[in-house]
Amino acid sequence: MSAYIAPSQIAQRQLEYFNGKHVLVAGEVEDLFPLELVAHCKSVEVFTSNYSYYRQIRNSDKIKSYFGSEFDTDTQADMLLLYWPKAKAEAEYLLAMLMAKLGVNTEIIVVGENRSGVKSIEKMFKEYGPVNKYDSARRCSFYWGTCLNEPKPFYQAEWFKSYTVNLGEQALTIKSLPGVFSHGEFDLGSQLLLETLPPLAGKVLDFGCGAGVLGAFMAKANPGIEIEMCDINAYAITSSQATLAANGVSGHVFASDIYSDTAKDYRFIISNPPFHSGLDTNYNAAESLLGNAPQHLIREGEMIIVANSFLKYPPIIEQAFNNCETLNKTNKFSIYSAKKS
Structure with a gap:
């Protein structure tokens, strides 16, 4: 039995995507897979809106972690690993906020359970650039894409x-x-x-x-x-x-x-x-x-x-x-x- 949730297990099968990257992890992450990622990346940061998860991960000296409703700190992240959230509106919010922050040429990996509607990323990411499914297992999907278009500025008040x-x-x-x-x-x-x-x-x-x-x-x-x-x-x-x-x-x-x-x-x-x-x-x-x-x-x-x-x-x-x-x-x-x- 893996200690990881299914979306992390599918990401774990694709570790070469993360090699040498500065990764920002966000969304519905619930396990310690970000700590394993450290061995494959240049740096790993976690942004979470879940205080319970933040309390679990904040004491790690391997990664920086942030808790809040908006990620407004300086970052060198060039890849976003997004765990698909259960509310589609939250996925839109996270994408708008994080893409505005990370900008053009940011790579994105999206993992999520099929029943949680992860397929919506295909349509949702269109305004930023191409994204495609590269793996599926354990009723989950793994998408990879790149932001090629300048994201709109993000203002939380509008949401x-x-x-x-x-x-x-x-x-x-x-x-x-x-x-x-x-x-x-x-x-x-x-x-x-x-x-x-x-x-x-x-x-x-x-x-x-x-x-x-x-x-x-x-x-x-x-x-x-x-x-x-x-x-x-x-x-x-x-x-x-x-x-x-x-x-x-x-x-x-x-x-x-x-x-x-x-x-x-x-x-x-x-x-x-x-x-x-x-x-x-x-x-x-x-x-x-x-x-x-x-x-x-x-x-x-x-x-x-x-x-x-x-x-x-x-x-x-x-x-x-x-x-x-x-x-x-x-x-x-x-x-x-x-x-x-």
């Missing part, structure tokens, strides 16, 4: 989608970048959660803040609270900051890998927890979120979450808190609450 959410008295402007949960639309689970929330006080954590809908709404509806918002995704953090600014409310938005960077003195933890990892359902992050929540709440603190009704969350919550109440329910979503005793 935000703006939409309005009306809930009760409140009208909110939401800003979101590609690849962010509820990009360009208001999620029905979040709506049910906001309609169900009690009045809030004290320090409140919006866990997995996405585009910032929950955090901005809570801050506006409860002006006295101290709002903190965290996410594992850099696009989400930038989007939430833009959403807060657009609505004239302030809060502390930061990256956290589950509870890695959060405080331990919240009065409320509010969340629409993510349960998708890649293209599959993943309970791990949600289980840690629910199971470890009491350690991050003050006495009498409360966690309130929304979840798809089919997810087996109540037993996990019950085990962590010794209580779990269903505050609201539709045929699709349930709102659960648990209090720290």
